[in-house]
Amino acid sequence: MRKKKRQPLTQKVVTDNQDDILMISANIDDQTPEMLAPVMPLLLEQGAYDVFFSGIQMKKNRPGIELNVLVDPGDQEAMIYTILKHTSTMGVRLQTWQRRIMRRHFETLTTSLGPVRIKVARYQDITKKTPEYEDCQKIAVAKHLTLQQVYQAVYQNL
Amino acid sequence: MRKKKRQPLTQKVVTDNQDDILMISANIDDQTPEMLAPVMPLLLEQGAYDVFFSGIQMKKNRPGIELNVLVDPGDQEAMIYTILKHTSTMGVRLQTWQRRIMRRHFETLTTSLGPVRIKVARYQDITKKTPEYEDCQKIAVAKHLTLQQVYQAVYQNL
Amino acid sequence: MRKKKRQPLTQKVVTDNQDDILMISANIDDQTPEMLAPVMPLLLEQGAYDVFFSGIQMKKNRPGIELNVLVDPGDQEAMIYTILKHTSTMGVRLQTWQRRIMRRHFETLTTSLGPVRIKVARYQDITKKTPEYEDCQKIAVAKHLTLQQVYQAVYQNL
Amino acid sequence: MRKKKRQPLTQKVVTDNQDDILMISANIDDQTPEMLAPVMPLLLEQGAYDVFFSGIQMKKNRPGIELNVLVDPGDQEAMIYTILKHTSTMGVRLQTWQRRIMRRHFETLTTSLGPVRIKVARYQDITKKTPEYEDCQKIAVAKHLTLQQVYQAVYQNL
Amino acid sequence: MRKKKRQPLTQKVVTDNQDDILMISANIDDQTPEMLAPVMPLLLEQGAYDVFFSGIQMKKNRPGIELNVLVDPGDQEAMIYTILKHTSTMGVRLQTWQRRIMRRHFETLTTSLGPVRIKVARYQDITKKTPEYEDCQKIAVAKHLTLQQVYQAVYQNL
Amino acid sequence: MRKKKRQPLTQKVVTDNQDDILMISANIDDQTPEMLAPVMPLLLEQGAYDVFFSGIQMKKNRPGIELNVLVDPGDQEAMIYTILKHTSTMGVRLQTWQRRIMRRHFETLTTSLGPVRIKVARYQDITKKTPEYEDCQKIAVAKHLTLQQVYQAVYQNL
Ligand code: NI
Ligand code: NI
Ligand code: NI
Ligand code: NI
Ligand code: NI
Ligand code: NI
Ligand code: NI
Ligand code: NI
Ligand code: NI
Ligand code: NI
Ligand code: NI
Ligand code: NI
Numbered sequence: 023m024r025k026k027k028r029q030p031l032t033q034k035v036v037t038d039n040q041d042d043i044l045m046i047s048a049n050i051d052d053q054t055p056e057m058l059a060p061v062m063p064l065l066l067e068q069g070a071y072d073v074f075f076s077g078i079q080m081k082k083n084r085p086g087i088e089l090n091v092l093v094d095p096g097d098q099e100a101m102i103y104t105i106l107k108h109t110s111t112m113g114v115r116l117q118t119w120q121r122r123i124m125r126r127h128f129e130t131l132t133t134s135l136g137p138v139r140i141k142v143a144r145y146q147d148i149t150k151k152t153p154e155y156e157d158c159q160k161i162a163v164a165k166h167l168t169l170q171q172v173y174q175a176v177y178q179n180l
Numbered sequence: 181m182r183k184k185k186r187q188p189l190t191q192k193v194v195t196d197n198q199d200d201i202l203m204i205s206a207n208i209d210d211q212t213p214e215m216l217a218p219v220m221p222l223l224l225e226q227g228a229y230d231v232f233f234s235g236i237q238m239k240k241n242r243p244g245i246e247l248n249v250l251v252d253p254g255d256q257e258a259m260i261y262t263i264l265k266h267t268s269t270m271g272v273r274l275q276t277w278q279r280r281i282m283r284r285h286f287e288t289l290t291t292s293l294g295p296v297r298i299k300v301a302r303y304q305d306i307t308k309k310t311p312e313y314e315d316c317q318k319i320a321v322a323k324h325l326t327l328q329q330v331y332q333a334v335y336q337n338l
Numbered sequence: 339m340r341k342k343k344r345q346p347l348t349q350k351v352v353t354d355n356q357d358d359i360l361m362i363s364a365n366i367d368d369q370t371p372e373m374l375a376p377v378m379p380l381l382l383e384q385g386a387y388d389v390f391f392s393g394i395q396m397k398k399n400r401p402g403i404e405l406n407v408l409v410d411p412g413d414q415e416a417m418i419y420t421i422l423k424h425t426s427t428m429g430v431r432l433q434t435w436q437r438r439i440m441r442r443h444f445e446t447l448t449t450s451l452g453p454v455r456i457k458v459a460r461y462q463d464i465t466k467k468t469p470e471y472e473d474c475q476k477i478a479v480a481k482h483l484t485l486q487q488v489y490q491a492v493y494q495n496l
Numbered sequence: 497m498r499k500k501k502r503q504p505l506t507q508k509v510v511t512d513n514q515d516d517i518l519m520i521s522a523n524i525d526d527q528t529p530e531m532l533a534p535v536m537p538l539l540l541e542q543g544a545y546d547v548f549f550s551g552i553q554m555k556k557n558r559p560g561i562e563l564n565v566l567v568d569p570g571d572q573e574a575m576i577y578t579i580l581k582h583t584s585t586m587g588v589r590l591q592t593w594q595r596r597i598m599r600r601h602f603e604t605l606t607t608s609l610g611p612v613r614i615k616v617a618r619y620q621d622i623t624k625k626t627p628e629y630e631d632c633q634k635i636a637v638a639k640h641l642t643l644q645q646v647y648q649a650v651y652q653n654l
Numbered sequence: 655m656r657k658k659k660r661q662p663l664t665q666k667v668v669t670d671n672q673d674d675i676l677m678i679s680a681n682i683d684d685q686t687p688e689m690l691a692p693v694m695p696l697l698l699e700q701g702a703y704d705v706f707f708s709g710i711q712m713k714k715n716r717p718g719i720e721l722n723v724l725v726d727p728g729d730q731e732a733m734i735y736t737i738l739k740h741t742s743t744m745g746v747r748l749q750t751w752q753r754r755i756m757r758r759h760f761e762t763l764t765t766s767l768g769p770v771r772i773k774v775a776r777y778q779d780i781t782k783k784t785p786e787y788e789d790c791q792k793i794a795v796a797k798h799l800t801l802q803q804v805y806q807a808v809y810q811n812l
Numbered sequence: 813m814r815k816k817k818r819q820p821l822t823q824k825v826v827t828d829n830q831d832d833i834l835m836i837s838a839n840i841d842d843q844t845p846e847m848l849a850p851v852m853p854l855l856l857e858q859g860a861y862d863v864f865f866s867g868i869q870m871k872k873n874r875p876g877i878e879l880n881v882l883v884d885p886g887d888q889e890a891m892i893y894t895i896l897k898h899t900s901t902m903g904v905r906l907q908t909w910q911r912r913i914m915r916r917h918f919e920t921l922t923t924s925l926g927p928v929r930i931k932v933a934r935y936q937d938i939t940k941k942t943p944e945y946e947d948c949q950k951i952a953v954a955k956h957l958t959l960q961q962v963y964q965a966v967y968q969n970l
Contacts (some may be wrong), residue, residue: 052942055210056209072523076550077551077867083218083395083397083398083399110940112913124580124586143586150586177490177493177494214945224397234392238705248394264780270784277432280430280432326897327850328847335652367844371875372842372872390681400848524687525687533714537871540871546839549868556688593837714873715869
């Protein structure tokens with residue numbers, strides 16, 4: 023199990039607006055939910071961009087799970103290895119998708135609750151400003167506020 | 181494992197329009213889909229009115245399954261026993277629902293494809309006539325037709 | 339089909355914080371999604387508080403739909419009648435739930451985009467202020483903005 | 497926001513039986529369901545062939561939504577723009593699918609309830625005749641019948 | 655936000671086989687998945703027996719989320735308060751379920767990988783022995799094994 | 813309807829570890845669950861590797877079903893024909909995925925309950941041994957044991 027810590031996609035500065043992404047998928051019917059669950063954070067730690075489960079109805083009345091992993095095409099071999107090792111599946115399927123992404127960078131906003139990083143994303147004439155989830159979550163815990171209260175305070179200064 | 185074969189609810193003549201039904205539910209996170217699946221026909225064979233799975237998102241990123249079983253309140257003890265024996269759950273929850281049901285009886289319709297039972301259901305001024313699924317399915321297989329073709333033929337004679 | 343137009347729950351002034359609500363449910367496996375869909379707005383027009391579908395896995399590999407309708411207990415008979423008339427089900431199940439609700443009233447906020455109603459809800463020391471969805475949606479369409487832009491403008495004045 | 501009204505795919509005459517279709521997808525975890533919902537009719541108005549949501553289980557216990565949009569490859573840029581503008585996502589993924597479709601044209605059927613358009617679709621030796629949903633829905637409302645009653649009347653004349 | 659740390663239900667010794675459990679539910683359509691997610695561990699920390707999300711299809715094309723919380727009836731007021739505070743809902747619904755549970759206690763098994771707690775559950779003539787998930791997970795991380803390898807080693811000694 | 817019986821993928825000996833697989837998909841909104849369900853075993857009998865349903869939320873509040881079929885690319889035409897014939901869809905979409913699979917062969921294990929085939933799968937340094945589901949299921953029925961009891965007995969001899 024290699025341990026390449028990389029920044030999650032949502033916290034990266036992005037300057038291009040096109041690239042490719044690889045989806046690796048498998049249908050799981052012979053692993054328990056509690057044994058499949060730790061595969062999600064494990065793949066994210068190893069650099070997967072996104073991991074998500076989808077409940078599916080398989081043959082013979084089986085309430086199966088589709089595992090989907092979005093990765094950098096360069097990580098293909100390492101990710102396949104981890105999925106085959108830590109899940110019960112005997113095979114995975116692979117599909118390359120093109121991606122179109124907004125250019126993004128970070129700014130720091132001074133709010134009544136302290137500094138919060140703001141992700142600023144642009145595509146043609148579209149601009150989106152999004153408070154960093156982790157910053158808001160930390161303030162919520164530290165100041166004993168709800169996440170909703172923190173976001174509202176941030177929006178009032180945006 | 182008792183083997184009380186009873187007619188499935190959908191094939192019973194019903195003359196009252198109210199009764200009670202018991203729902204028995206459990207959240208499953210430590211049994212594989214392929215081991216949970218045979219519980220569905222097993223419970224139906226033992227007289228459950230309906231069994232259904234629902235994909236749920238449980239704690240710690242677990243893609244769990246909610247098992248729901250609708251039974252005659254008189255079968256409560258036998259059904260609890262079977263669920264505790266054949267699933268991994270350590271407990272079940274129980275809830276009584278009232279039911280309102282349409283009175284129903286069966287008629288036989290002569291169609292171009294042969295006789296088909298029609299379930300005739302009534303509630304106040306509402307009448308519904310539904311071809312028996314199993315009869316249509318048998319004709320489809322025997323005559324090498326699609327189910328859709330059989331239903332359309334039946335509706336043309338209804 | 340009676341046509342009792344009543345205000346949706348989310349737009350009512352509420353002064354008590356407890357009442358009862360009736361859930362009416364049915365598992366549907368013999369009606370098409372496109373024929374089941376219009377039942378949702380129909381029940382809401384007739385005064386249902388909430389209507390929601392949930393995908394379930396039924397016997398014999400059927401990808402069924404659970405229909406759930408939350409209604410005022412006083413509307414029980416009319417709602418059962420509509421469900422039995424407009425869906426394929428031959429029976430429904432009924433369950434009373436207690437409810438605990440926040441007291442709420444409306445205020446009007448003057449924003450840079452015009453007036454917007456704000457729902458103010460209170461429970462013990464909790465206060466929530468929520469812009470009325472329909473007001474924001476109307477402004478978004480009229481001023482050719484995204485909903486997100488409207489909500490952000492409202493939050494800045496809240 | 498451009499407003500190219502085009503006929504929905506299900507109401508087009510189709511004479512070829514192969515083409516390509518583009519799927520545009522995004523995983524949404526930072527937009528509310530009520531703010532995401534209007535994107536569905538908006539994309540359909542702009543000419544998307546199909547739009548559908550799928551509940552997915554994302555990282556950190558998030559009950560996210562996968563947005564899927566099927567479009568004409570020639571509409572790629574306009575559709576990407578609308579999705580990036582009206583949803584919270586910072587990127588979309590793109591995949592081309594081949595399609596195999598039944599040739600289809602419309603006929604008008606005279607029924608006891610009035611004229612109803614019938615979509616006639618052919619592929620090799622397969623023929624399917626489907627009553628137009630919108631026509632049936634209009635009759636149901638005008639004559640105060642259930643959709644099921646209208647379809648049954650149509651099938652009896654098909 | 656009170657912080658009553660209590661043992662999760664799955665790690666308790668249980669000597670009775672019947673009790674009552676309260677389900678608190680709400681349909682969420684105006685909170686983002688990333689803001690709803692932290693409510694799950696928060697409620698579990700405060701003593702909820704189980705918390706689970708279920709994707710539902712709400713009115714106006716909204717892909718909503720049903721929040722379900724199973725709690726000790728004695729915790730009703732505290733749990734309602736937390737849900738109303740940390741989610742966007744303006745009301746919750748409450749339902750008491752009976753429960754039937756297996757009696758259970760813990761034993762320690764010496765395995766080739768070290769000691770593992772085994773939950774031993776009994777109901778009439780049924781006995782189930784389940785390795786403690788957390789113990790197996792810790793061994794997997796410490797010895798760099800997959801969970802599946804740890805469970806198989808434990809089963810070989812059970 | 814051709815009847816090419818082929819061994820299900822999960823019971824094949826596999827000696828290569830790469831190939832291509834074709835996914836055929838369709839969104840269904842005008843077929844009932846009970847009429848769609850028999851398509852699953854029908855496609856598997858004709859040689860599909862996997863068939864699965866996924867509940868999706870389609871336009872106009874329709875709780876639709878996504879049908880997904882994974883097939884050998886050489887079976888493309890026959891599978892498209894069967895899907896168009898036995899479902900209500902007027903078109904399907906097609907996508908080729910690469911696959912990476914574990915090499916596998918079968919061994920027979922002598923257990924206290926009799927012989928059980930074990931699937932042995934290998935990929936680089938990963939080895940997985942999985943009891944054949946059908947063998948375990950037959951023993952469970954014959955000896956009146958739960959599937960869990962059979963698997964535990966097998967694991968103790970693995
Ligand atoms: Ni590893
Ligand atoms: Ni995010
Ligand atoms: Ni039994
Ligand atoms: Ni039925
Ligand atoms: Ni009506
Ligand atoms: Ni609302
Ligand atoms: Ni626009
Ligand atoms: Ni259609
Ligand atoms: Ni709190
Ligand atoms: Ni557990
Ligand atoms: Ni055929
Ligand atoms: Ni398998």
